[in-house]
Amino acid sequence: MYDDHYGLSGRPFQLTPDPRFYFDSATHRKAMAYLGYGLAQGEGFIVITGDIGTGKTTLVGHLMATIDASRLTAIKIVSTQIEGDDMLRMAAQGMGLSTDGLEKAQILERVERMLGEQSRSGKRTLLIVDEAQNLPVSALEELRMLSNFQAGGQALLQIFLLGQPEFRERLHGTERLEQLRQRVIATHHLEPMTADEIEPYIVHRLSLVGWARNPIFTPEAFAAMYRHSEGVPRRLNALASRVLLLGSIEQLAVIDGADVAAVIADMQGDEPDVVAKPQPAAPEPVVRLAPKPLPAAADEAAQAVEQSLKARIALMESRLEEQDAAIRRILTLLVDWVDGDRDKPDRHSIRSI
Structure with missing residues (x-):
């Protein structure tokens, strides 16, 4: 596997969402800002949409790792095509409540x-x-009804809806969802990454698994990866993983645009549009080989790229640390402000369904 060949401690481009690899792209930064604002309000609905593979699940994982669990209980459920009563049961079970043999009114009472x-x-x-x-x-109407639970004039439940673009269209185009629309206090649509975010994204993920600047990617490689993936993280992960596999097979210390093009062509089932690299006449012995020495000119180019990458990585790491600290401070301040601004609520339960 390429992780062994390049001395990586794990697979940086696996397709399974992992909040450890969260990357603070411009669109995800905006989403976190809207989430912070919405959470500070403590009521209503927050809606985040995005195309398949744009990092919605990773965003949620990052959010759950960021919030203070001693002050906010986050419950996640993955919905299917279920009707209202089943939605209520799923929500109750997500809260750790048993619903076996209970009528709807009894479930509502337990949830409240x-x-x-x-x-x-x-x-x-x-x-x-x-x-x-x-x-x-x-x-959706059942979820809206759950959001009506109150105590002392304060909402007891806040709901975060995560979906694909068609959900946004349904929300704004369905007359029966007017009441729910009026309760949406924050919304954002995740966009693909831009071309200048591809390199930081790749470097960020590699750095988390002990990347020692081997292999080095040229600017042409990053450009080819953007053209194929169109900035969609899941597509980019699939391509980057295959590119690293090629690099380990061919013992590459530098990966360029031609290497990426060859992988793309292979993934598409086509012949590459570049001249194929010469193959050895006989199979290589099954032993671990050191990277092949580069010609002097290529070695100098690789060193220049490496120095440039080091400088960019240092800058990106400092910016990411500053942004993460800023987000945490903002979330804490907003929650403190809302909690501190509340009068002591009347503890008698009120339902306004």
């Missing part, structure tokens, strides 16, 4: 009691619903 207990202990509750585009109107 659990949310009230959380509130009295000083904790707010956030329900995260993934794949919201699969939910029929009845299920």
